Amino acid sequence: MLKVYNTLTKQKEEFKPLKEGQVSIYVCGVTPYNHPHIGNARPFVTWDVIKRYFTHLGYKVKHIQNFTDVDDKIIRTANQEGVNWSDISTRYINSYFEVMDKLHVKHADIYPKVSQTIPEIIDMISVLIDKGYAYELNGDVYFSVEKFKGYGKLSGRKLEDMMAGARIEVNESKHNPMDFALWKAAKPGEPFWESPWGNGRPGWHIECSTMSLKYLGKTFDFHGGGSDLIFPHHENEIAQSQAYCGDDHSFARYWLHNGFITINQEKMSKSLGNFFTVKEILDKYPAEVLRFFIVSTHYRSPLDFSDARLDEATTSLNRLKNALDNLKELAKNTTDATSGEELIAKAKQCKQNFFEAMDDDFNTALAIANMFDLSKEINIYYNEVTSGKVACSKVAVDTALDVFSEMADIIGILEEDDNSADDGLVDNLMNLIIDIRQNARKNKDWATADKIRDELKNIGITLEDSPTGVRWKK
Numbered sequence: 001m002l003k004v005y006n007t008l009t010k011q012k013e014e015f016k017p018l019k020e021g022q023v024s025i026y027v028c029g030v031t032p033y034n035h036p037h038i039g040n041a042r043p044f045v046t047w048d049v050i051k052r053y054f055t056h057l058g059y060k061v062k063h064i065q066n067f068t069d070v071d072d073k074i075i076r077t078a079n080q081e082g083v084n085w086s087d088i089s090t091r092y093i094n095s096y097f098e099v100m101d102k103l104h105v106k107h108a109d110i111y112p113k114v115s116q117t118i119p120e121i122i123d124m125i126s127v128l129i130d131k132g133y134a135y136e137l138n139g140d141v142y143f144s145v146e147k148f149k150g151y152g153k154l155s156g157r158k159l160e161d162m163m164a165g166a167r168i169e170v171n172e173s174k175h176n177p178m179d180f181a182l183w184k185a186a187k188p189g190e191p192f193w194e195s196p197w198g199n200g201r202p203g204w205h206i207e208c209s210t211m212s213l214k215y216l217g218k219t220f221d222f223h224g225g226g227s228d229l230i231f232p233h234h235e236n237e238i239a240q241s242q243a244y245c246g247d248d249h250s251f252a253r254y255w256l257h258n259g260f261i262t263i264n265q266e267k268m269s270k271s272l273g274n275f276f277t278v279k280e281i282l283d284k285y286p287a288e289v290l291r292f293f294i295v296s297t298h299y300r301s302p303l304d305f306s307d308a309r310l311d312e313a314t315t316s317l318n319r320l321k322n323a324l325d326n327l328k329e330l331a332k333n334t335t336d337a338t339s340g341e342e343l344i345a346k347a348k349q350c351k352q353n354f355f356e357a358m359d360d361d362f363n364t365a366l367a368i369a370n371m372f373d374l375s376k377e378i379n380i381y382y383n384e385v386t387s388g389k390v391a392c393s394k395v396a397v398d399t400a401l402d403v404f405s406e407m408a409d410i411i412g413i414l415e416e417d418d419n420s421a422d423d424g425l426v427d428n429l430m431n432l433i434i435d436i437r438q439n440a441r442k443n444k445d446w447a448t449a450d451k452i453r454d455e456l457k458n459i460g461i462t463l464e465d466s467p468t469g470v471r472w473k474k
């Protein structure tokens with residue numbers, strides 16, 4: 001039974017899909033005014049694993065993720081650079097895809113943008129005004145939080161407490177200080193669209209209500225994002241969508257929020273300036289290491305970032321890679337021997353534990369622990385076979401390889417690098433180089449042998465002796 005922690009009910013619940021065999025997901029996407037930092041990457045890597053898991057279980061997944069491509073921060077950046085707002089959003093949307101592709105994050109089905117959803121947003125706001133949930137004020141339109149009786153149910157806040165703590169702006173004539181903008185009248189130099197309330201642009205929250213309704217309907221399964229979005233963004237989305245639909249049960253059924261990536265225990269954020277972009281990190285570490293670092297911790301727990309943690313992730317990932325390499329090597333010379341009973345039993349046990357961990361609110365940390373457990377047994381078997389103690393069993397190797405690869409596929413690690421989509425060219429060249437070096441060694445030409453090893457090391461390739469010959473690793 002798959003259980004998920006629902007922020008709305010503040011407990012783990014059994015997941016029951018709205019439509020059998022299907023899962024619908026809406027994840028709040030980025031505001032593209034800067035290169036994504038590694039905190040921004042966390043929700044998308046998290047949802048990538050969740051999607052992979054559902055797909056693996058046989059569900060048909062529909063995933064919508066927006067781009068807030070019209071926004072104060074984008075407009076400000078555009079003005080600073082003296083370019084159009086859309087140049088900024090296009091540049092950083094491209095940057096988003098570039099780094100998420102490197103992290104092997106599979107694409108959503110649709111990426112709606114605010115600038116392409118204006119008519120639907122205007123329609124939704126009009127209905128909210130007609131129903132008495134929203135009002136116009138000098139070209140702005142506000143949502144009246146007092147009119148929506150469930151306001152605060154996601155974040156667990158009470159409206160009175162929020163009002164007591166609200167900062168009241170000078171000249172503020174909103175009905176309630178907590179009322180939030182659905183539409184903002186155009187200021188000079190800002191992009192705008194025509195509307196019944198004059199020229200302007202949408203507020204932030206309305207886009208997600210409109211887009212989820214457009215692509216997933218009134219009710220769908222999952223809504224996700226970082227936990228900073230619980231209030232006000234997701235609280236406001238609920239108010240808008242349920243007021244619009246007139247139904248308490250409409251909108252997202254399960255709310256999942258990832259914890260923060262922190263630096264020295266403080267949230268990594270653009271506004272605090274304590275961030276590393278994914279690009280910067282990928283200059284120093286392989287993308288797979290960053291992905292592994294993110295998924296090694298359960299998505300709801302905080303995750304403190306440091307170079308030391310990335311170094312640990314590198315070592316751990318290498319252990320898994322090594323086990324997989326060992327298995328692949330064994331797979332080249334199998335027999336119908338019946339050895340490896342322990343390996344088969346371990347593979348089956350680890351698979352069961354892995355799925356139980358994933359069923360428990362996608363506990364990737366525990367799931368991955370089973371990959372390490374299986375690795376140990378793989379290495380034991382590898383040593384037994386290569387030392388000639390037992391003959392290599394095809395059944396044992398195939399079973400372990402299937403289970404190990406299945407787990408790796410769900411977590412999204414140990415995948416072939418993009419540059420290995422070269423029909424084995426790199427492998428063939430490496431075998432040639434290793435051969436030349438072996439010959440040099442045979443001829444006691446140590447200078448050439450060492451030069452080859454050192455130069456390879458300079459480009460990040462290490463050579464390792466194994467009982468069946470020399471192996472290379474990136």
Ligand SMILES: Nc1ncnc2c1ncn2[C@@H]1O[C@H](COP(=O)(O)OP(=O)(O)OP(=O)(O)O)[C@@H](O)[C@H]1O
Binds near residue numbers: 032259
């Ligand atoms: N440090 C973090 N750890 C985990 N998730 C984060 C972190 N910072 C932002 N997110 C999430 O990244 C996603 C993209 O957010 P967005 O592009 O709006 O970033 P942002 O909120 O502008 O970033 P910042 O908080 O740095 O200003 C959101 O789901 C947000 O909750």
Ligand SMILES: [Zn+2]
Binds near residue numbers: 027028029208233
């Ligand atoms: Zn949103």
